[in-house]
Amino acid sequence: xTEANLIHDFLTITAQQTPDKPFLICGDKSxxxxxxxxxxxxxxxxxxxxxxxxxxxxxxxxxxxxxxVTALYGASKSAATFIVINSTVKAAKLTHILNNSEAKILxxxxxxxxxxxxAVNNCLKRPTIIWDSPSGTIPPALQExxxxxxxxxxITHRPGGILTPLPRANPDDLAALVYTSGSTGDPxxxxxxxxxxxxxxxxxxxxxxxxxxxxxxxxxxxxxxxxMYQVLMSAMFGGTVxxxxxxxYLHDTLQKIAQHNVTALPxxxxxxxxxxxxxxxxxxxxxxxxxxxxxxxxLPTHHTSAIRQQLPDVRIYPMYGLTECxxxxxxxxxxxxxxxxSVGCEIHNCTALxxxxxxxxxxxxxxxxxxxxxxxxxxxxxNDSDYTSQIFRTADCGRTRxxxxxxxxxxxxxxxxxxxxxxxxxxxxxxxxxxxxxERYLMDIDGVAEAVAIGVPDDIFGEVxxxxxxxxxxxxxxxxxxxxNATATMENYMIPKTVxxxxxxxxxxxxxxxxxxxxxxxx
Numbered sequence: 001x002t003e004a005n006l007i008h009d010f011l012t013i014t015a016q017q018t019p020d021k022p023f024l025i026c027g028d029k030s031x032x033x034x035x036x037x038x039x040x041x042x043x044x045x046x047x048x049x050x051x052x053x054x055x056x057x058x059x060x061x062x063x064x065x066x067x068x069v070t071a072l073y074g075a076s077k078s079a080a081t082f083i084v085i086n087s088t089v090k091a092a093k094l095t096h097i098l099n100n101s102e103a104k105i106l107x108x109x110x111x112x113x114x115x116x117x118x119a120v121n122n123c124l125k126r127p128t129i130i131w132d133s134p135s136g137t138i139p140p141a142l143q144e145x146x147x148x149x150x151x152x153x154x155i156t157h158r159p160g161g162i163l164t165p166l167p168r169a170n171p172d173d174l175a176a177l178v179y180t181s182g183s184t185g186d187p188x189x190x191x192x193x194x195x196x197x198x199x200x201x202x203x204x205x206x207x208x209x210x211x212x213x214x215x216x217x218x219x220x221x222x223x224x225x226x227x228m229y230q231v232l233m234s235a236m237f238g239g240t241v242x243x244x245x246x247x248x249y250l251h252d253t254l255q256k257i258a259q260h261n262v263t264a265l266p267x268x269x270x271x272x273x274x275x276x277x278x279x280x281x282x283x284x285x286x287x288x289x290x291x292x293x294x295x296x297x298x299l300p301t302h303h304t305s306a307i308r309q310q311l312p313d314v315r316i317y318p319m320y321g322l323t324e325c326x327x328x329x330x331x332x333x334x335x336x337x338x339x340x341x342s343v344g345c346e347i348h349n350c351t352a353l354x355x356x357x358x359x360x361x362x363x364x365x366x367x368x369x370x371x372x373x374x375x376x377x378x379x380x381x382x383n384d385s386d387y388t389s390q391i392f393r394t395a396d397c398g399r400t401r402x403x404x405x406x407x408x409x410x411x412x413x414x415x416x417x418x419x420x421x422x423x424x425x426x427x428x429x430x431x432x433x434x435x436x437x438x439e440r441y442l443m444d445i446d447g448v449a450e451a452v453a454i455g456v457p458d459d460i461f462g463e464v465x466x467x468x469x470x471x472x473x474x475x476x477x478x479x480x481x482x483x484x485n486a487t488a489t490m491e492n493y494m495i496p497k498t499v500x501x502x503x504x505x506x507x508x509x510x511x512x513x514x515x516x517x518x519x520x521x522x523x
Contacts, residue, residue: 043074
């Protein structure tokens with residue numbers, strides 16, 4: 001048996017140990033470890049036959065599906081680098097990703113035909129396209145976009161002739177490019193090598209105490225690192241993933257917890273907000289659920305206390321991470337009632353340092369930028385050495401330091417507390433205000449389901465605070481109620497000047513609040 005030091009090795013090992021066990025459940029279909037392993041191996045041989053060489057890039061544009069998982073493992077087995085692209089991507093962004101990554105292959109679904117056609121027409125070099133189609137055939141119009149092959153042929157028939165052994169990547173070769181949401185411009189491809197991905201995944205498995213009996217309900221996009229790692233980790237510990245396309249159909253999704261004996265639910269705050277807004281969680285059976293994790297955005301303390309009341313026996317893991325290092329910290333569940341606003345302490349082999357504006361270590365409870373050093377720090381941004389040098393800097397010790405751009409503080413017990421993104425800080429009346437702090441106060445108001453505070457231009461104060469509120473159903477909130485409560489609880493400079501009510505907050509494809517879009521509304 002080959003030593004397991006590449007991402008796909010774990011799938012193969014688990015498939016040999018438990019071949020018939022369900023790896024993925026998608027809708028009413030179940031896919032065993034052996035099936036995904038066999039089909040991904042066949043795909044790998046086909047990719048090599050198409051000319052894919054080690055370190056070439058294979059882009060995958062599909063919904064959350066067994067095909068996406070098969071494609072990423074097939075790319076990995078061919079020694080290529082896989083890129084899972086969010087299924088809602090627009091043509092211009094897709095063109096940028098294909099050009100920036102120099103993708104040789106694009107695996108997609110015919111339902112994405114219009115976006116793909118528009119994007120590929122603007123590519124510097126057109127990738128070969130593998131089309132998945134409900135009929136198994138490629139429509140003539142899509143065959144004209146680029147050199148095309150049918151997905152079913154790629155996973156059911158190995159190339160003719162004598163098959164040579166598949167090439168094998170090195171552990172420090174890139175397994176994946178994970179593209180950021182592009183809040184600072186065009187999306188940037190974070191380079192994630194096999195060895196670092198495996199190290200982080202093993203660390204997360206360790207503190208979550210995962211085993212082969214775990215069943216993860218994943219509603220997060222596989223293009224989002226947080227979602228993708230649910231699949232990669234499950235292949236490592238032999239668990240099952242119930243893979244959903246989204247959390248839009250709340251009732252149907254929550255029913256799957258009891259239907260499949262789900263033990264784990266990874267979420268972003270938006271998902272919890274939807275659950276709590278439903279107000280009928282008692283109608284669902286959560287008896288199998290062992291834990292809920294949160295990452296990707298800060299978890300409001302209101303959500304934490306509410307879900308603790310609803311599900312007192314479920315472990316809650318607030319976590320912090322970003323694409324450039326996957327995971328930095330987690331809060332052990334036994335500390336959540338005492339420190340509901342903390343994201344805990346560093347994971348194994350990770351050092352978090354909070355520095356002031358001069359780069360010096362900040363004392364306890366002083367706010368500064370979070371800087372990360374450790375095995376979890378990835379390799380920078382693909383084809384963007386200038387931006388890489390700004391964010392990934394070499395320290396005096398010779399190791400790489402990741403400058404996160406996030407403001408944190410650490411208490412005297414060593415626990416980390418997220419304050420704000422640097423770019424989100426509101427400067428008003430001579431004060432620097434964290435929007436998250438304002439939002440925590442707003443979330444304590446009865447009837448508030450979600451709240452966002454942003455800075456809007458003002459001729460006198462430079463910026464003033466505007467609050468966007470999503471109310472709980474059947475609550476007759478008014479701006480007078482919000483401002484009365486704010487005046488009673490907040491310092492004067494933190495009180496919103498205006499309040500606007502929304503049915504829903506704008507979200508990025510990864511489920512985070514799209515603050516950048518909201519700021520555009522006021523410029």
